[in-house]
Amino acid sequence: MSRTTLIVRNDLRRRLRAPMATILFLVIPLAMTGVIGMVFNPGADNRTQLPPIRLLVVDNDKDLAAKFLLGAFDQKELKDMFQVTLTDTATGEALMRKGKASAMLVIPEHFSDDLADQKPTALEVVKNPSEEFLPGVAEEFAATMAVGFSALAQVFADELKVIKSVRNLSLEAVTIADMTPFLEMARAKIIALRSYLSPLLLTVSSSTTTRPGREARASGFNIFSYIFPGMLIMFLLFTIEPSLREIQNERADGKTRRMMFSPLSGLELVTARIFSGWLLGMAVCLLAMGAGTLIFGIDWVSYPLQLALVAAACLCCAALFAMLNAFFRNKNQAGAFASPIILVFSAFGGSLLPLEQLPAGMRWVGRFTINNWFITGCREIMDGRLPIAALLVLTVSGLFFAAVAMAVLPRRLSAG
Amino acid sequence: MQQHILEIKNLSKSYGETVALANFSLDLGKGEVLGLLGPNGAGKTTLISILSGTLRDFTGSVTFKGQDLFADRGLKNLIGIVPQEMAFYEDLNATENLLFWGGLYAIPEKELKKRARELLALVELGARAREPVKKFSGGMKRRLNVAIGLIHRPELLLLDEPTVGIDVQAKMSILDIIRNVGREGTSVVFTTHQLSEVEQTCARIAIMDRGTILAQGTLAELIRIVGEKEVVEVSGEFSAAAFSAIIQQFDGNGMEVLSVTDNQAHLAFADPERIPAMMQHLFQRHLPIADLKIKSPNLEAVFLKMTGRSLRD
Ligand SMILES: Nc1ncnc2c1ncn2[C@@H]1O[C@H](COP(=O)(O)OP(=O)(O)O)[C@@H](O)[C@H]1O
Ligand SMILES: [Mg+2]
Numbered sequence: 001m002s003r004t005t006l007i008v009r010n011d012l013r014r015r016l017r018a019p020m021a022t023i024l025f026l027v028i029p030l031a032m033t034g035v036i037g038m039v040f041n042p043g044a045d046n047r048t049q050l051p052p053i054r055l056l057v058v059d060n061d062k063d064l065a066a067k068f069l070l071g072a073f074d075q076k077e078l079k080d081m082f083q084v085t086l087t088d089t090a091t092g093e094a095l096m097r098k099g100k101a102s103a104m105l106v107i108p109e110h111f112s113d114d115l116a117d118q119k120p121t122a123l124e125v126v127k128n129p130s131e132e133f134l135p136g137v138a139e140e141f142a143a144t145m146a147v148g149f150s151a152l153a154q155v156f157a158d159e160l161k162v163i164k165s166v167r168n169l170s171l172e173a174v175t176i177a178d179m180t181p182f183l184e185m186a187r188a189k190i191i192a193l194r195s196y197l198s199p200l201l202l203t204v205s206s207s208t209t210t211r212p213g214r215e216a217r218a219s220g221f222n223i224f225s226y227i228f229p230g231m232l233i234m235f236l237l238f239t240i241e242p243s244l245r246e247i248q249n250e251r252a253d254g255k256t257r258r259m260m261f262s263p264l265s266g267l268e269l270v271t272a273r274i275f276s277g278w279l280l281g282m283a284v285c286l287l288a289m290g291a292g293t294l295i296f297g298i299d300w301v302s303y304p305l306q307l308a309l310v311a312a313a314c315l316c317c318a319a320l321f322a323m324l325n326a327f328f329r330n331k332n333q334a335g336a337f338a339s340p341i342i343l344v345f346s347a348f349g350g351s352l353l354p355l356e357q358l359p360a361g362m363r364w365v366g367r368f369t370i371n372n373w374f375i376t377g378c379r380e381i382m383d384g385r386l387p388i389a390a391l392l393v394l395t396v397s398g399l400f401f402a403a404v405a406m407a408v409l410p411r412r413l414s415a416g
Numbered sequence: 417m418q419q420h421i422l423e424i425k426n427l428s429k430s431y432g433e434t435v436a437l438a439n440f441s442l443d444l445g446k447g448e449v450l451g452l453l454g455p456n457g458a459g460k461t462t463l464i465s466i467l468s469g470t471l472r473d474f475t476g477s478v479t480f481k482g483q484d485l486f487a488d489r490g491l492k493n494l495i496g497i498v499p500q501e502m503a504f505y506e507d508l509n510a511t512e513n514l515l516f517w518g519g520l521y522a523i524p525e526k527e528l529k530k531r532a533r534e535l536l537a538l539v540e541l542g543a544r545a546r547e548p549v550k551k552f553s554g555g556m557k558r559r560l561n562v563a564i565g566l567i568h569r570p571e572l573l574l575l576d577e578p579t580v581g582i583d584v585q586a587k588m589s590i591l592d593i594i595r596n597v598g599r600e601g602t603s604v605v606f607t608t609h610q611l612s613e614v615e616q617t618c619a620r621i622a623i624m625d626r627g628t629i630l631a632q633g634t635l636a637e638l639i640r641i642v643g644e645k646e647v648v649e650v651s652g653e654f655s656a657a658a659f660s661a662i663i664q665q666f667d668g669n670g671m672e673v674l675s676v677t678d679n680q681a682h683l684a685f686a687d688p689e690r691i692p693a694m695m696q697h698l699f700q701r702h703l704p705i706a707d708l709k710i711k712s713p714n715l716e717a718v719f720l721k722m723t724g725r726s727l728r729d
Contacts, residue, residue, distance in 0.1 A: 006519045010505070017507050017548075254499030257470045258564070261497045262520035263489070414470060 003264050007272035008279065011243060015280060022280070025239040026288050029231035030295060037224045037296065052083040056092045056104040063112030096126055103127050224296035229378035230351035232288055233371045237317055237342045239284045243277035244321035245338060247409070248331035256413055266410025270322060274402055277318030278311075285310045305381045312394035313374045319401035320370065326408040345369040370394065421446045421572055421603045427476035428627075429462055436462040437474065438627040444572070444605060449598035451614030452607040453719065454624040460607035461500055462627075464576045468497050480572070493521060496570030496602075500577045502557050503564070506550040510541050510560050513549060518567040528567075535563040539593055555586025562593055566602075573597060575606035579613060591617045611715045621715070623722050630722040638718045645684040647674065647717040648691060650698070652705040654679065659703065666697045674720035682720045 015022055057073075059066050073084045087095065092104045106124035108114075114121035247270070250256045259269060289306065292298040300306045324341070328334040346352050348362055349371025358366060366372040377390025422444040429437040436459045444450055454460050465471040467478060467485070469492060478485040485491055504513045514532035523531065536542045539559035544552070549560060558578060565573055575594070579587045594617055598604050608614060614621045615635060622632035631638055650659075656676045663673060663681070670686035671694070685691055691710065698705055711717070 003520055003522075006516065010508075010516050013512075014505060014507050252501075254501030254503035255505075257465065257468050257499050258497055258503045258517065259520065260470055261468050261492055261495065262517070262568075263493055263522065264520045 004268050004272040004275070007264075007269060008276040011246070011273070011276035012280060015243070021242070022239060022284060025235040026284050026291070029228065029235040029288060030291055033224055033228040033231050033292070033296065036227050053081060053103065054101040055082045055084050056087050056095060056101045057084055058087055058089050058092050058104065058106045060089070060109045061107045061111035065112035065115050066107045069107065093126075096128060099128060101128060222296065222298060224292070225298040225382060226354070228292050228296065228298060229375045230346075230349075230354070230371065232285065232292075233313060233349070233374040234342065234346040234351040235288075236281050236285055236313065236374075237345065237370070238339075240277040240281040240314065240317040241321050241338050241342065243280055244273055244318060244325050245331065245334045247273055247322070247325045247413070248328060248334040251413070252331045260414050266413040267406055269413060270406050270409045274315075274318045274322045274405065277321065278314045281314035281317055282310060285314060299382070301382050301384060305387065306378070308391060309374065309377045309381065309387055309394070312391050312398060313370060313377075316370050316373075316394045316398035316401065319398045319405060322405035322409065323401040326405050326412060345371050348372070350375045419446060420444060421448075421481055422605070423479045424463075424467075425477045425479075427463070427466060427474060427478070429459075429466060429471065429474040435627050437466070437476075440476070440624070440628055442622060442629060442632070444603055446571075447598065447601050447603055448620060449594065449604040449618050450606075451618035451621045452605060452624060453609070453611065453614050453621060453715075454607065455609050455723070458609075458625050459627040460609075460624070461576055464497070464499075464574055464607065467495070467574060468492075493568065494571045496565035496568065496573045498562050498565035498573065498575040498578050500580065502561055504549060504557075504560060507548055509546050509548055510536060510552075510563075511545045513560065514564060514567055517564045521568040523568060531567060531569070535566055538566075538596065539563045540589065553586070554582045555589065558582050558586060558590055559593065562590060566597065570602065572603045572605070575604065577607055577609070579608060579610065587613070611719065615715050623719055625723045631718065635715060638715060639713050642684060642713050642717045642721055643686065645672070645686050645713055645717070646688045646691065647711045647713065647720075648683045648685065648694070649707075649709040649711065650681045650683070650705060651679060651707040652703065654703050654705075656681075662698060662701045662703055663694075666694055668694060672721070674717060675724050682717070684717060684721070 055073075057070065059070065070084075070086075072078060073082055085101070089106070092101075092106075095101055096104050104126040106126070108121055108124065111121055111123075113119075247256075250259070260266070286307075289298075289300060289310070293300065321338070324337070325334055328337065346369075348358070348366040349355075349369030350358065350366060351371045355363060355366065355372065355375060363372075373390045373393050377387035377394070380387040380390065420443045422442075424440060424442045427437050427440040428435075440459070440463065442450075442452075452460060452463075462471065466474050469486060480491050480495070483491060505516070508516070511532055514535060515528060518528045518531065533542070536545050539562060541556060541559060541563070544556065549557065552560065562575065562578055565575070578594070579590050582590075591613060594604055594606060606617075620632065620634060621638060623630045623638070631641060656678050659676050659681050660673075663676075663683070668683070668685065668687075669690050671690060672684040672686075674682035674684055676682075683694070685694075688710075695708065
C-alpha cells in the first residue's frame with residue numbers, strides 16, 4: 001500500500017470512527033431544504049405553491065379569445081397561483097413602475113381575429129425587474145398560453161373557419177408546417193402546465209408531434225430541487241474543510257514532525273489530504289443527492305453530468321482549503337477563518353438566499369464562490385443543458401488551488 | 417573509544433533575538449543512553465527539531481553514522497522520534513496507531529503486525545490494544561508515544577521530555593522502557609528537566625542551558641566538578657539581593673555560592689564546620705529563614721554550580 005493510500009485510508013477511517021459531524025452535515029441540508037420547501041409548499045405534493053403572482057392584465061382585444069384566456073385564470077389551480085387585476089395600459093405601466101405587481105400581461109388588439117386568421121400575434125409580458133423569479137413564472141405561463149392558443153387555432157382551424165365565415169373575414173392560408181418548429185420547441189412547456197390547461201387543450205397533446213424522453217422530467221417545478229443544491233454545496237464545504245484543517249492540527253501536536261521523520265514527503269501528505277477531502281465530499285454529496293431524490297423526489301436529470309459536477313466541486317473545495325491552510329499560520333487561525341469563509345461563500349454564492357433574489361452587486365461577487373458555480377451548474381443540468389462553464393471554472397480553479405497548495409505546503413510542513 | 421553514531425558540531429539557531437542554540441556540540445556512542453538535562457527554555461526541543469529536519473536556518477553540522485544527516489533523507493528512517501507532544505491519533509486504538517505509523521516505513525505487513533505486538537508488550541499496553549487511545553491515562557499515552565517511535569526498529573531514538581506531566585509510577589515505567597531499549601543496542605538521547613530521571617537512567621549525562629552544553633560525563637564525573645562538598649539549601653522570605661549582600665560579609669573559608677534566587681539560595685562548603693557560623697551570621701542580620709537543608713554532593717549541586725539557577729518542574 002502506498003503511503004498516500006495509507007494516509008487517505010487513515011483519514012477516512014477516522015472520519016467514520018466519529019461519524020456524527022459528517023452525518024449532521026448530511027442531514028442538515030436535507031432538513032433545511034425540507035423546512036424551507038414546506039414554507040412554500042404546505043401541500044403533500046411536490047408542485048410548488050409560490051406566493052400568489054400579482055398579475056396585471058391589459059385586455060386590448062376584448063373579444064372571444066381574450067375572454068377565453070381570462071377565463072383560464074378563473075380555474076382553481078390558476079386562481080391559487082395568480083392574483084389577476086384587469087387594468088388599462090397607462091394604469092398598468094404606472095403600477096408596474098411602483099413595483100405593485102410581478103408582471104403585466106398585455107393582450108394585443110385584434111388578438112382573437114388574428115388567431116382566427118392564423119396571423120402571427122403576440123402576448124406581451126412586462127416583468128418586474130426587482131422580482132426575478134415570480135415574473136419568470138408569469139412569462140412562462142404566457143408563453144404556454146401563446147402556444148396553447150396557437151395550437152388551438154390549428155386544431156380548431158375548421159371551427160375557426162366557421163366563425164370566420166360568419167364574420168365575413170377573408171381567410172389566409174397558414175400551413176401547419178409553418179407552425180411545427182414552434183410547437184415542437186414549446187411542447188415541454190405545454191406538458192409542464194398540462195394539468196392547468198387540460199380543460200383547454202384536451203386534444204392538443206395528442207395532436208402535436210412527440211419527442212420521447214422529455215415527458216418524465218417536465219412534471220412540474222419542484223421547489224426542493226430549487227433549494228437543495230445550495231444547501232448541499234454549503235454543507236459540502238463544511239464536510240470537506242476538517243479534512244484539510246487536519247494539516248494544521250497535526251502540525252500543532254507533533255504528528256507532522258513524526259511524519260516528516262518517516263519516508264513520507266510533504267507533497268505526498270498534501271496530495272493525500274486533498275484526495276481524502278475530495279473522496280469524503282464525493283461520498284457525502286452522492287448520498288445526499290440520493291436522499292434528495294428519495295425524500296423530495298428531486299430529479300437530477302443526468303447522473304453522469306451531476307457526477308462530473310460533484311467531482312469538480314469537491315476538488316475545488318478540497319484544494320481551496322488545502323491552499324488556505326498553506327497560508328494559515330496555525331490551527332487557531334484555520335479554525336477562526338474556516339466557518340466565516342464558508343458562510344460568506346454561502347451568502348454570496350446563493351446557498352442562503354436564491355441567486356435570483358440577490359442584489360446585482362452580491363451576484364457579481366458571488367461569481368467568485370464555489371457555491372455559485374455548483375448551483376448554476378446543477379440547475380443547468382436539470383434544465384437539460386451542459387454545465388460547461390461551471391465544470392470548467394470548478395475544475396480549473398480546483399487544479400490551480402491544488403497546485404498552489406502543493407507548491408507552498410510541503411515546505412511549510414517540513415519546517416515544523 | 418567506540419565509534420560515534422551521532423556527532424553534533426557547533427549547532428546554532430536563533431529565533432529573531434532569542435538564541436535557542438549556541439555552538440551546541442555533542443557526541444553519542446553506539447548503544448549509549450544519554451540524558452540531556454536542561455531547564456525550560458534551554459533549547460532541548462529546538463535541538464530535537466533540528467535533528468528531525470523540521471527546523472531550518474541553523475548553522476553547524478550533524479553527522480549520523482559518519483554521514484551528513486541532512487544530505488540523505490534515507491538516514492532519517494534509521495532514527496525514531498518521540499516528540500514532546502502526544503503525536504498519535506486519539507480516536508484510533510493503540511494497534512491501529514502502531515500500524516499506521518509503521519505503514520509509513522513500508523514494513524511488510526506481517527512483520528509490522530508482529531513488531532506492533534512486541535512493542536505493545538514492551539510498553540505494557542497489550543491488554544488495552546483495542547481501546548481508543550483517548551481513553552488512556554497520561555502515562556499510557558506517554559508509553560504509546562515511545563512505542564510508536566520504536567516501530568521501525570531505529571538505531572537511534574530521540575525522546576523530547578518523554579515523562580512530562582505524568583505521575584511518578586508512570587515515569588518509572590517510561591524510564592524502564594528507555595533502559596530496556598538501550599540494553600537492546602539502540603542509542604538513545606532523551607531530554608528532561610528532571611535531575612532524578614537522568615540520575616537513574618543514563619550512563620552519560622549532559623547538562624545544557626541557554627543553548628549550550630555546560631558539562632557532560634558520567635554521574636560520578638559530574639559530581640567531582642563540585643568536589644567533596646556539603647551543599648546547603650537556604651529557603652525563606654528574602655530577596656536575592658538581600659541574601660547576596662549578607663552572605664558577602666561572611667567568611668566561609670572556601671564556601672562557594674552556587675546559586676541565589678528570591679526565596680532560595682545554595683551554598684557549598686568545603687569545610688562543613690563553617691555551616692553553624694554561617695547560620696548564625698544570617699540570623700544575626702535578621703534574614704527571614706524558613707528552612708535549611710544540608711545535602712551530600714549530587715547532580716543538583718552540579719547543575720546549580722553550572723547554571724547558577726535551580727531546576728524545577
Ligand atoms: N517558534 C519559536 N519562536 C520563537 N522563539 C522560540 C520558538 N521556539 C522556541 N523558542 C525559544 O527558544 C528557546 C529554546 O526553546 P526550546 O527549544 O523549546 O526549549 P526547551 O525545549 O528546552 O524548553 C526558548 O527561549 C524559547 O522561548
Ligand atoms: Mg521542550
